[in-house]
Amino acid sequence: MNRNSASSPRMAAVYAPGTVRARRWHGDGDVRGYRPPRGWTARADLTDIHPITGHALPRAAWWIVETKE
Template sequence: MPTDNSTQSRPRMAAIYMPGTVRGYRPSSGWTARADLTDIHPITGRALVRAVWWIIETKE
């Protein structure tokens, strides 16, 4: 059975930035945000393969 390429999911591409790159993020009104570099998944508590940055938003 042929597959329709338009319905197949594409692999998610991770953004890779050079060391020292500064990225801006502005949370929605009434929210604060912080970045956290972690090797533990903040929801499941399981160890990740490598450390990744998470943006954590909290309601003011």
């Protein structure tokens, strides 16, 4: 039986309420225009500290921090 990953259904990730995830904003326009997915709230932080690891970054960057409702 040959399973092709392209034809199998994709499993969506399920997040518990209160889950926080962060990702770097890569400059596709103004960060204030970002709209979070349904069921999430978001804020933008300009920081030189990595929001997950706490390590110093070489320069400040915008991060999108989302929280599951």
